[in-house]
Amino acid sequence: MGDARVIHCSVGPDVIDPIEVLSQVGSDEDGAALLFVGVVRNHADGRPVSGMRYDAYLEMAQKELGEIAGEAAEKLGTDRVAVEHRTGELEIGEVSVAIAVSSPHRAQSFDAARYVIEEIKKRLPVWKKEHYQDGTEGWVKGAVPPGTAAATGGVAKAGTTT
Amino acid sequence: MGDARVIHCSVGPDVIDPIEVLSQVGSDEDGAALLFVGVVRNHADGRPVSGMRYDAYLEMAQKELGEIAGEAAEKLGTDRVAVEHRTGELEIGEVSVAIAVSSPHRAQSFDAARYVIEEIKKRLPVWKKEHYQDGTEGWVKGAVPPGTAAATGGVAKAGTTT
Amino acid sequence: MPLSVNTLFFASYRELVGASMLSVELEEGATVGDLVQELRGRGAPFDALPAEPAIAVNHTYAMLDEPLGQGDEIAFIPPVAGG
């Protein structure tokens, strides 16, 4: 598992308590802590949204999130990274992801937290289906993971969902 | 006051509860919330530190922090900025500053939170005296505020404390 | 000796194929690319899968030339949208 060097990392259906995630980082050496919270919002590309379903390739997502967190820990220079990603049906305002980091100086915390969320969006095998207020639904347009034929070979062809 | 457009902004001796600061931001429109927490750490430039005293020019610091928060709100595109800065004697691990922001998309939240802490360090009339574990103490080397003779005229001369 | 692998389909690909898992027999020495070709050669609905998809072999992203082993778990990964 890639998450051996970080404090906490999980993907699953349990409700996320961002405060609890934040409480896992921090140390007497650290002058900065940062918490990023991703929340289901009530609109997408101008369309009113009533909720969101998160599907995941659970075993792989757990492994991949551990690797992302481990890479962030290297940037951070500490093992103080805690991250949770939720799956299942979420309502507006519910937390989909929480990322907490801490470090002696602030720049590393900002860089590491930003890295984790950007890599999640690029690599984590998770998919969102938006429920629109008009009763229809649709998969959120995603990103092609690096290190795959879709990324290197036929981006234009494979980069859109069928 | 410059803080008319933001949710909350204060400077003073009250203990900061970062969770309470975070709880003030957020909206059904927002997909991202960010909390930055500054904490007194146990070392400074390699020297063991036992505590820190924060002095402030209180009336001006309150006004200046309001202006900084207002500028961040413009970057954010929302009024959802809450920030508290503490004064007085702080122990290791105590929170000196908490900055919470939220916005529809994550990039704005990262940029706005970073802006607030960077501007605080440049402009807020606050000074720190470090108490070292060997019983001595010293003022933390500071930054020269822009828009002053010290910044434009004689930086080299006035940039160090006497 | 034929090679048996488990193929997984997620999200839009699961809806497209109408199944979340499929066991596939391949010749020994087959690669990810061979699996994709074999499936697409079956016609509808599989021919709607991309010829150059994002694939994970045993939970790690892989290119088309990745060789497959007995019992491998091969996932077709639609564009991802976590966070």
Place this chain on the structure above:
Amino acid sequence: MPLSVNTLFFASYRELVGASMLSVELEEGATVGDLVQELRGRGAPFDALPAEPAIAVNHTYAMLDEPLGQGDEIAFIPPVAGG
């Protein structure tokens, strides 16, 4: 008519001057620069204040050519270290 202003000293400047506040009389039309010169001209400990300090007039940072008004609050601001 003489101009009376309140001068404030913070942190290291307060320790240097040995006071946190000082009332100063200046000539009408005096600027921030005139106030700095008047104080430094008094000799020790004031001559240790920088000739080009960071100054705030009524809670706003100001340059040396800023004109002063009756009862203004003029703060000598050492390099700041919030956060």
